[in-house]
Amino acid sequence: MSAPIIAIDAMGGDFGPRCIVPASIPALTEFPSLHLVLVGQSSSIESILAQHAGVDPSRLRIVHAAETIGMDERPAQVLRGKPDSSMRVALDLVRSGQAHACVSAGNTGALMALSRYVLKTLPGIDRPAMVTVIPTERGSCYLLDLGANVDCSAEHLYQFAVMGAVAAELQGIERPRVALLNIGVEDIKGNQQVKLAASLLQQAEGLNYIGYVEGDGLYRGEADVVVCDGFVGNILLKSSEGLASMISAKMEALFKQSLASRLAGSLALPLLRRLQGELAPSRHNGASFLGLQGIVVKSHGSADADGFLSAIRRALLEVEKDMPQRLHERLEHLLL
Structure with a gap:
């Protein structure tokens, strides 16, 4: 394929361009063929770029967008009232073929609404779903939906399961084990x-549906794809991030309590840092919007530069895998 081009919503997230622009520059070094388009208020972007020497202008350009979308704005208002927002312009670049993917840390509801409106969904898909990879005892697991769809029907959960399975297959997992997140396995x-979705999945040919999994089973690695509605998925994800941060802080505090604990901590430090790296939210940042006729990756709004760079990596991987086309091919068999 031609050189990958990713459109970056430079104005989104809690920190806007002062985080997103510096996070984008290392991506150009890490991926020599990558081109980026920074979308937003050009004066703000240019002033930040001026602080970073050595940026190749042939691989990074700026597209001006006069409007920004607040994190608390309603999706319906954004659809009607902000045609020149950085998020909308970045998505328009994907639709027109000027970019292969869009990455944004902005308002999740607005990004989902605009993505559906601008890029449309694949045939057979009613609603796109947010999916991310989370660490487990056995490796990793695809979890969806993460908050894009708070209220879901059984049919929606079925579609999420199919999309999650295909995403896992494209990452090299043969016959991924698909499960529904539930309050019990019975x-x-x-x-x-959930019961109706289970009935649909039991009848699905070509899916390795294994039944229900509980929250602890998810982290034991009992399934490769775990499906739930966005309300449950978002709470699970945020709670997991908070728990990982709390455990890390508690361990650091314990190792500082006395001379003996500090000595023990110095011996354990390499292993602790490795564990922190494996569980760090920034390493797993970047939720894909599956089911669209284009690639959209949502970064956590509070992600730092390392976290946003992870989201860019996720988008580039999907570009290289041609995710929408390959997803469409598998969905034709499983859904239509």
């Missing part, structure tokens, strides 16, 4: 939507 457990 058939009688769960709400009506």
Whole structure:
């Protein structure tokens, strides 16, 4: 394929261009064929770029967008009232073929609404789903939905399961084990939507559906793809991030309490740093919007420069895998 081009919503997230622009520059060094388009208020972007020497102008350009989208703005208002927002312009670049993917740390609801409006969904998909890879005892697991769809029908959960399985297959997992997140593994457990989704998945040919999994089973690696509605998924993800941060802080405090604990901590430090690196939210930052006719990756709004760089890596991987086309080919068999 031609050189990959990724459009960056430079104005999104909690920190805007002062975080996103510096995070984008190392991506050009890490991936020599990558081209970036920084979308947003050109004066702000240019002033930050001026502080970084050695940026190759042939691989990075700026597209001006006069408007920004606040993290608390309603999606419906954004659709109607902000045609020149950095998020909308970045998505338009993907639609027109001037970019292969869009990365944004902005308002999740607005990004989902604009993505559906600008890029449209693949045939057979009612709603795109947010998916990310989370660490488990056995490796990793694809979790979806993460908050794009708070209220889901059984059919939506079924579609999420199919998309998650295809995403896992494209990453080299043969016959990924697909499970529904539930409050128990018994058939009688769960709400009506989960039970109906289970019935649909049991009848699906070509899917390795293994049944229900509980939250602790997810982290034990009992499934490769775990499906839930966005309300549950978002709470699970944020709680997991908070728990990892708390454990890290508690361990650091314990190792500082006395001379003996400091000595023990110095011996354990290499292993602790390795564990922190494996569990760090920044390493796993970047949730894909599966089911669109284009590639969109959502970065955590509070992500630092390392976290946003991880989201760029995720987008580039999907560009290289041609995710929408390959997803469409598999969905034709499984859904249509």
